[in-house]
Amino acid sequence: xxxxxIVDDHALFRAGLKALLLALPDVQVVAEAETGEEALRLIExxxxxxxxxxxxxxxxxxxxxxxxTVQAFPATKVLMLSMHADExxxxxxxxxxxxxxxxxxxxxxELERALRxxxxxxxxxxxAVADAATARPAGxxxxxxxxxxxxxxxxxxxxxxxxxxxxxxxxxxGLSAKTVETHRSQIMQRLDIFNVPGLVRFAIxxxxxxxxx
Numbered sequence: 209x210x211x212x213x214i215v216d217d218h219a220l221f222r223a224g225l226k227a228l229l230l231a232l233p234d235v236q237v238v239a240e241a242e243t244g245e246e247a248l249r250l251i252e253x254x255x256x257x258x259x260x261x262x263x264x265x266x267x268x269x270x271x272x273x274x275x276x277t278v279q280a281f282p283a284t285k286v287l288m289l290s291m292h293a294d295e296x297x298x299x300x301x302x303x304x305x306x307x308x309x310x311x312x313x314x315x316x317x318e319l320e321r322a323l324r325x326x327x328x329x330x331x332x333x334x335x336a337v338a339d340a341a342t343a344r345p346a347g348x349x350x351x352x353x354x355x356x357x358x359x360x361x362x363x364x365x366x367x368x369x370x371x372x373x374x375x376x377x378x379x380x381x382g383l384s385a386k387t388v389e390t391h392r393s394q395i396m397q398r399l400d401i402f403n404v405p406g407l408v409r410f411a412i413x414x415x416x417x418x419x420x421x
Contacts, residue, residue, distance in 0.1 A: 210327045213254060214240045215247040215270065216262040216289065221312070225260065225289075228316055235323070244268030251281055258327050261306070263290040263297055264415065266370060267380070271304045272363055278305030287326045292415055298337040303359065308332035356398045362416070364391040368404060369411035 212229060214237060216222050222240050229235045238254040241247040245268050251259060259277060263270040274286045287308040288301040298309040307326040310319065311334040322332040357365065360381075367377045374392070378385045396402050401410055411417045 209234055209236045210258060210323065211236050211238050211254070211256045212323070213238055213247065213250055213256040213259045215242075215244070215259060215265075215273070217242045217265045218262075228319060229323075232320060232323075244270065244273035247273050248276060248280075251277055251284060255281065256284055258323060259284060259286045260310075260323075261286050261288050263288050263292065263301065264417075266417075267367075269363070269366055271300055271359070274301065274306050275304040275359070285326045285329070287322055287332070293334070293336045294415070295337045297415075298333055300359075300362075302331075309337060310334055311336060357395060361391050361395050361398070364388060365395050365407060365411055366416050368392065368395075369408045369417045 212235060214222050214225055214229075216225070219242070222242070226237050226240065229237050238256050239250045241250050242265075244265055247259065247261065248268075259274075261270045261274055261277075265273075270288060274288065277284055277286055285308075286306045287310055288298075288306045289310055289312055290297055290301075291312045293311055293313075301309045307329075308322050308331055310322045310332065314322070314334055318334070322334075325332040363381060364377060367380065372380070374385050374388045377383075378388045381388070383391075395407065399407070399410060401407055408417075
């Protein structure tokens with residue numbers, strides 16, 4: 209059996225995905241989570257073979273939750289789920305340690321192929337992003353604005369855009385408030401945006417947070 213855990217902040221999507229997975233004879237859904245924080249607790253409790261992880265979630269996003277998962281539970285593989293046909297998100301997912309990147313618009317047969325590939329230790333990328341994600345190197349020189357940010361800076365930016373204060377961000381990420389302030393300053397310098405409302409608009413425009421966040 210392939211023991212799976214579903215992580216997504218939309219209940220209807222989780223229900224639909226669970227129904228598809230349970231239709232496969234050798235797949236078991238051991239638990240569901242709607243936040244990154246809950247996912248980490250359930251991964252520790254159930255040790256699933258594969259986690260199907262949404263990329264964009266409030267608070268602890270899927271990229272950060274994935275990085276922590278593969279570090280703490282190397283036997284657990286992560287298949288990212290995303291509505292973004294964006295090679296940058298796919299590349300960031302691989303950098304975080306994910307074994308695959310599957311678009312939410314994928315067909316059922318691709319879901320099955322992706323799940324089995326990841327479970328046996330292979331990699332799966334949806335065709336729409338596969339070539340670009342593996343061919344174009346990341347880096348600040350000539351990169352799109354969001355690509356100029358480090359993994360930690362993207363975490364800080366998301367939380368700032370969601371309205372969290374510096375001390376709250378520091379607590380969530382295990383950093384000092386001074387370190388968070390340094391990251392905020394560096395983010396502004398790299399993006400050439402020097403106020404928080406501008407950072408919020410940037411995060412919404414690039415899909416890091418939703419307009420409702």
